[in-house]
Amino acid sequence: QKEVEQDPGPLSVPEGAIVSLNCTYSNSAFQYFMWYRQYSRKGPELLMYTYSSGNKEDGRFTAQVDKSSKYISLFIRDSQPSDSATYLCAMSGNTGGFKTIFGAGTRLFVKA
Amino acid sequence: GAVVSQHPSWVICKSGTSVKIECRSLDFQATTMFWYRQFPKQSLMLMATSNEGSKATYEQGVEKDKFLINHASLTLSTLTVTSAHPEDSSFYICSASGRNPSVDTDTQYFGPGTRLTVL
Numbered sequence: 001q002k003e004v005e006q007d008p009g010p011l012s013v014p015e016g017a018i019v020s021l022n023c024t025y026s027n028s029a030f031q032y033f034m035w036y037r038q039y040s041r042k043g044p045e046l047l048m049y050t051y052s053s054g055n056k057e058d059g060r061f062t063a064q065v066d067k068s069s070k071y072i073s074l075f076i077r078d079s080q081p082s083d084s085a086t087y088l089c090a091m092s093g094n095t096g097g098f099k100t101i102f103g104a105g106t107r108l109f110v111k112a
Numbered sequence: 113g114a115v116v117s118q119h120p121s122w123v124i125c126k127s128g129t130s131v132k133i134e135c136r137s138l139d140f141q142a143t144t145m146f147w148y149r150q151f152p153k154q155s156l157m158l159m160a161t162s163n164e165g166s167k168a169t170y171e172q173g174v175e176k177d178k179f180l181i182n183h184a185s186l187t188l189s190t191l192t193v194t195s196a197h198p199e200d201s202s203f204y205i206c207s208a209s210g211r212n213p214s215v216d217t218d219t220q221y222f223g224p225g226t227r228l229t230v231l
Contacts, residue, residue, distance in 0.1 A: 034220075041225070044222045046219060088156070103155065
């Protein structure tokens with residue numbers, strides 16, 4: 001079993017739809033949860049960063065962490081064609097010399 | 113804040129030559145830098161982790177004599193692909209984490225990547 005599971009997609013939605021992206025994980029030591037967006041042939045860009053459980057909102061993006069279920073989500077409201085990219089979840093523990101584990105990434109296509 | 117640059121962004125070289133890729137943190141001190149490799153439509157594969165002034169820690173299966181990593185300062189790390197071969201063609205991405213009041217210390221900030229093509 002992988003430490004982090006993420007459906008690679010592709011996920012195709014119409015413009016304006018609400019997008020839900022998810023990851024599950026197995027290591028209960030993870031405390032820091034991130035979502036990155038990566039456009040084709042570019043480096044990943046940090047979108048959201050959450051510590052422990054709870055919700056965090058930033059504009060059209062909402063990140064949710066449910067540590068009891070070992071499940072994290074990223075919601076994108078009013079999706080735009082410019083949101084078309086690969087979204088990577090990532091997580092790490094709070095021990096020294098942490099190692100971040102990345103999901104495989106979900107490819108999202110938002111159709112105009 | 114938290115800007116990471118890479119140079120070059122794109123390089124083509126002949127088989128058997130060596131290529132050096134630079135990764136710089138522009139506005140924070142990068143206590144740790146990471147090097148990843150990414151094949152088309154695949155996720156990031158961690159190659160090695162380096163702390164400033166220390167030898168890099170390589171992931172299993174990564175040849176340390178082929179992929180030389182140097183982290184000589186808090187703002188610069190280099191990856192040298194020695195005796196490159198066509199199978200080394202890939203997208204190489206660095207990331208950095210570190211200390212700065214505006215930087216989350218447990219988050220990695222990524223560079224834009226370097227596309228290496230070995231002929």
